[in-house]
Amino acid sequence: MAKVLIIAEHSKGQIKKATLSSVTAANKIGGGFSLVVLGKDVKGVADAYAKFGAEKVFVIDGDVFKNYIAENYAEAVAQLIKAQNFEFVFGSATAFTKDLIPRIAAKFDAGMASEVLAVEVSGSDVVFARPMWAGNAIAHIKITSPVKFATIRATEFDHAKESGAVSPVENFAANVDPAKAKVEYLEFAETKSERPELTEARVVISGGRGAKGPEGFKMIEELADLLNAAIGASRAAVDSGWVPNDLQVGQTGKIVAPELYIACGISGAIQHIAGMKGSKVIVAINKDEEAPIFQVADYGLVADMFKAIPELVSAIKASR
Amino acid sequence: MKILVTAKRVTDPDMKIKVKPDGTGIVTDGMNYKINPFCEIAVEEALRIREKGNQAEIVVVGIGPKEAATELRTALAMGADRAILVLIDKYYDSTVVAKILKKIVEEEKPDLILTGKQAVDDDSNQASQMLAALLGYPQACFASKIELTDGGKKAKVTREVDGGLETIQVELPAIVSADLRLNEPRYPTVPNILKAKKKPLKEVPVDSLGIDVTPKTEFVKMTEPPTRKAGIKVPDVATLVDKLKNESKVL
Ligand SMILES: Cc1cc2nc3c(=O)[nH]c(=O)nc-3n(C[C@H](O)[C@H](O)[C@H](O)COP(=O)(O)OP(=O)(O)OC[C@H]3O[C@@H](n4cnc5c(N)ncnc54)[C@H](O)[C@@H]3O)c2cc1C
Numbered sequence: 113m114a115k116v117l118i119i120a121e122h123s124k125g126q127i128k129k130a131t132l133s134s135v136t137a138a139n140k141i142g143g144g145f146s147l148v149v150l151g152k153d154v155k156g157v158a159d160a161y162a163k164f165g166a167e168k169v170f171v172i173d174g175d176v177f178k179n180y181i182a183e184n185y186a187e188a189v190a191q192l193i194k195a196q197n198f199e200f201v202f203g204s205a206t207a208f209t210k211d212l213i214p215r216i217a218a219k220f221d222a223g224m225a226s227e228v229l230a231v232e233v234s235g236s237d238v239v240f241a242r243p244m245w246a247g248n249a250i251a252h253i254k255i256t257s258p259v260k261f262a263t264i265r266a267t268e269f270d271h272a273k274e275s276g277a278v279s280p281v282e283n284f285a286a287n288v289d290p291a292k293a294k295v296e297y298l299e300f301a302e303t304k305s306e307r308p309e310l311t312e313a314r315v316v317i318s319g320g321r322g323a324k325g326p327e328g329f330k331m332i333e334e335l336a337d338l339l340n341a342a343i344g345a346s347r348a349a350v351d352s353g354w355v356p357n358d359l360q361v362g363q364t365g366k367i368v369a370p371e372l373y374i375a376c377g378i379s380g381a382i383q384h385i386a387g388m389k390g391s392k393v394i395v396a397i398n399k400d401e402e403a404p405i406f407q408v409a410d411y412g413l414v415a416d417m418f419k420a421i422p423e424l425v426s427a428i429k430a431s432r
Numbered sequence: 433m434k435i436l437v438t439a440k441r442v443t444d445p446d447m448k449i450k451v452k453p454d455g456t457g458i459v460t461d462g463m464n465y466k467i468n469p470f471c472e473i474a475v476e477e478a479l480r481i482r483e484k485g486n487q488a489e490i491v492v493v494g495i496g497p498k499e500a501a502t503e504l505r506t507a508l509a510m511g512a513d514r515a516i517l518v519l520i521d522k523y524y525d526s527t528v529v530a531k532i533l534k535k536i537v538e539e540e541k542p543d544l545i546l547t548g549k550q551a552v553d554d555d556s557n558q559a560s561q562m563l564a565a566l567l568g569y570p571q572a573c574f575a576s577k578i579e580l581t582d583g584g585k586k587a588k589v590t591r592e593v594d595g596g597l598e599t600i601q602v603e604l605p606a607i608v609s610a611d612l613r614l615n616e617p618r619y620p621t622v623p624n625i626l627k628a629k630k631k632p633l634k635e636v637p638v639d640s641l642g643i644d645v646t647p648k649t650e651f652v653k654m655t656e657p658p659t660r661k662a663g664i665k666v667p668d669v670a671t672l673v674d675k676l677k678n679e680s681k682v683l
């Protein structure tokens with residue numbers, strides 16, 4: 113029987129690429145893995161997930177699971193873990209799994225590693241490397257409980273490729289009484305965007321307090337349009353209400369590692385750097401030459417972003 | 433009502449962290465400590481709930497060394513009524529925190545438990561959800577807005593999740609973990625700092641709680657994160673575009 117269970121995330125009937133990074137992490141453990149998809153009418157998603165080499169794809173489907181409610185999801189997954197004797201339970205470190213996995217872990221009196229950067233296996237020994245102090249120290253830990261839980265940081269593991277085979281998709285009838293949850297799902301106010309998702313984009317352009325307001329972000333958008341980029345932000349920009357909350361990059365926001373990250377008017381606080389220092393190429397545009405962001409930038413431009421960004425837009429257009 | 437708030441003593445989030453050369457931990461010489469920023473937000477929220485006209489006793493709980501009393505005093509100076517410090521002097525993880533808090537909750541029977549989303553030293557983001565599971569209470573984590581409803585029997589909570597904002601309503605007692613945008617914590621005033629010195633702070637040795645506090649994780653070693661090699665400053669936009677095109681080939 114498979115050793116690892118991965119909680120597979122989906123949105124609008126589509127699989128989430130971040131989950132495929134958890135598949136790669138599970139393959140490092142060895143012994144096979146299964147996936148579980150929860151929701152209502154999610155058979156299609158399960159079929160899509162069946163292409164990545166799982167021993168089985170379990171489906172937990174029903175009205176109770178239409179909306180994510182931690183209590184119900186945790187109970188259902190716990191029943192599956194017990195029924196199948198999984199030793200490891202993974203999910204990618206997104207808001208969904210960060211909320212859910214600790215709740216399941218506690219039902220097993222189990223330990224958990226958050227935001228795992230590496231899985232080090234030697235014999236039967238599994239050590240998880242994970243960031244602490246905004247990524248300024250990496251702790252290597254073992255989990256000592258029989259069932260072991262982890263969230264996997266998607267930027268640190270490649271997306272698993274299709275295996276060529278198709279896994280069996282199997283329904284799992286979880287016994288969950290919705291009345292027990294004492295939670296009512298009210299609404300989801302979605303941040304609508306035509307842009308690539310922040311954590312999956314090849315290019316991310318972020319703005320900070322230096323953007324001075326929504327106008328600054330208009331300028332950033334123009335550059336983003338040109339590069340098919342996602343837009344990110346520092347906490348200062350989000351707190352000011354210039355951009356939606358879920359665009360915050362950093363220790364407590366999104367972790368991104370695009371090919372190209374351009375920070376505009378961002379000072380480079382450790383909490384921000386924690387979220388983007390894995391980017392392949394970092395560009396910083398800041399008018400203060402002492403700004404700490406320059407210490408992590410491959411290319412630093414000391415300039416007023418309100419002058420530099422329009423120049424950058426024309427220069428890129430001209431160079432094409 | 434009674435509101436229980438957690439307050440962890442953490443290393444000052446703005447200080448530079450260095451890993452010890454022998455990999456046993458981080459260098460703590462000269463380190464400053466503070467209340468975990470997310471816990472500070474949780475304390476502030478408890479005060480605001482009370483200031484909205486809800487009769488509430490606010491009890492703040494910390495787990496840590498004797499020195500962690502300082503951070504509890506900060507919470508008292510902000511306006512909490514009394515504090516409980518559970519003394520522990522060995523390695524613990526979020527599973528241990530959750531078990532200790534469960535015990536305290538069983539004794540105190542609060543209507544609402546406010547925690548921080550994560551502790552900025554271990555960055556685990558686990559204890560609140562674990563506590564909710566142990567108690568069988570509803571959880572509303574990563575809160576950016578809390579409103580008591582149904583005459584204080586329920587709470588309507590907006591959660592910061594991927595792709596937007598989700599609103600749920602939970603029956604109390606429940607656990608709500610605070611995210612950054614919930615509020616901006618106040619600074620304690622000097623008179624309140626003086627008053628806080630006289631507020632009750634009870635120390636409880638962890639052994640007296642009669643629970644198993646064996647952690648479920650084992651620390652192996654600490655290593656430095658990979659460092660980026662130093663980059664260059666470019667004189668102008670033209671050079672920048674040239675470098676991005678021809679040197680790093682990302683354009
Ligand atoms: C618990 C906690 C968690 C946190 N989590 C995060 C997180 O996840 N992500 C995050 O980003 N922050 C986080 N922070 C906040 C972080 O500490 C910083 O306060 C924040 O990142 C600063 O944002 P900023 O760089 O935009 O603003 P500032 O630090 O104010 O910097 C603005 C910069 O813009 C430059 N500038 C101004 N005008 C211009 C111009 N016209 N052209 C070019 N440059 C200009 C300035 O020189 C300055 O360097 C957290 C803080 C705490 C306490």
Ligand SMILES: Nc1ncnc2c1ncn2[C@@H]1O[C@H](COP(=O)(O)O)[C@@H](O)[C@H]1O
Nearest residue numbers: 438440495547548550551556557558559
């Ligand atoms: N030692 C502690 N003392 C008090 N509260 C704590 C402690 N550890 C964790 N907590 C609470 O639990 C939350 C989540 O912690 P963690 O799982 O460590 O990220 C924190 O934001 C605190 O509110």
